[in-house]
Amino acid sequence: MTKHDIEKSSVEAVPPQQAYGYTNGSSAPRAPRPTTIGNPGTLGLFSFASTTFILSMFNISTRSITHPNVVVGMAIFCGGLVQLLAGMWEFPRGNVFGATENLRKARDKFRGALRQTRFMDDHGCRCAKVFPSARPSIPFSSYGAFWMSYATILIPGSGILAAFDKKSELQSALGIYLVCWCMVTFFLGFASLGKHVGFILLFGFLGVTYACLAAGEFKAHAGATKAGGVLGVITAFIAYYIGLAELLASEQHPVIRLPLGLIHPKQD
Numbered sequence: 001m002t003k004h005d006i007e008k009s010s011v012e013a014v015p016p017q018q019a020y021g022y023t024n025g026s027s028a029p030r031a032p033r034p035t036t037i038g039n040p041g042t043l044g045l046f047s048f049a050s051t052t053f054i055l056s057m058f059n060i061s062t063r064s065i066t067h068p069n070v071v072v073g074m075a076i077f078c079g080g081l082v083q084l085l086a087g088m089w090e091f092p093r094g095n096v097f098g099a100t101e102n103l104r105k106a107r108d109k110f111r112g113a114l115r116q117t118r119f120m121d122d123h124g125c126r127c128a129k130v131f132p133s134a135r136p137s138i139p140f141s142s143y144g145a146f147w148m149s150y151a152t153i154l155i156p157g158s159g160i161l162a163a164f165d166k167k168s169e170l171q172s173a174l175g176i177y178l179v180c181w182c183m184v185t186f187f188l189g190f191a192s193l194g195k196h197v198g199f200i201l202l203f204g205f206l207g208v209t210y211a212c213l214a215a216g217e218f219k220a221h222a223g224a225t226k227a228g229g230v231l232g233v234i235t236a237f238i239a240y241y242i243g244l245a246e247l248l249a250s251e252q253h254p255v256i257r258l259p260l261g262l263i264h265p266k267q268d
Contacts, residue, residue: 039250041095044086044140045243049236051079051147056232059213059225072151079147087141139188146181153177168220175217182210197261198242205235 051074058068153160153174164170189203209231216225245258
């Protein structure tokens with residue numbers, strides 16, 4: 001038998017500190033290895049675009065469709081749940097608008113957004129920590145909540161629609177609901193001004209879409225609702241484009257790279 005035979009070799013006892021990752025007899029464990037989280041941006045953008053496209057086609061009255069209730073399932077699971085998950089997965093990435101790793105690195109290069117510092121953890125271990133300068137807000141989670149809330153309004157069992165005796169009162173309530181999301185969209189659009197042209201166009205068209213739909217509810221004007229539907233279709237294709245651009249940018253050898261108009265701020 002060789003000395004490496006497991007049946008003949010001796011078993012060496014190690015202290016508990018060493019077994020659990022403690023070194024040199026100290027109470028400080030080794031720094032945890034960094035983990036990599038895949039980019040969920042394309043998932044969120046495609047989900048948003050698909051749900052927006054379907055509802056917008058209904059708002060245009062495509063093939064004489066006047067009731068949007070078919071979009072309920074799509075709004076709950078695709079536009080709602082999937083976007084909410086994509087937003088939650090963006091938090092540990094430190095991403096605001098779901099840009100790809102390549103776009104994020106380019107942005108950080110010109111902005112100096114990430115400042116790596118040293119800090120002492122609770123066990124006295126020196127580790128690296130990264131502080132992003134971007135604001136920690138995730139549009140995916142917000143619009144995921146929007147789609148879930150909109151689907152809840154359309155579900156008959158919720159009793160929301162049945163609670164309004166007058167149609168004009170319901171339209172006013174829906175108009176206020178859409179105005180609220182119009183404001184949220186323009187706030188997010190303002191925050192996207194330093195990112196790239198794609199997101200500026202996305203939030204710009206989406207904000208105007210909400211405004212047209214709100215006007216259609218307040219004034220009971222079918223033309224405004226159809227205009228919102230047309231703008232919604234354009235918004236959906238912009239989201240599709242950004243999602244595809246991010247998907248291709250995440251590949252090592254993409255067949256093509258789609259430009260997004262990355263904005264490089266002036267250096268101080």
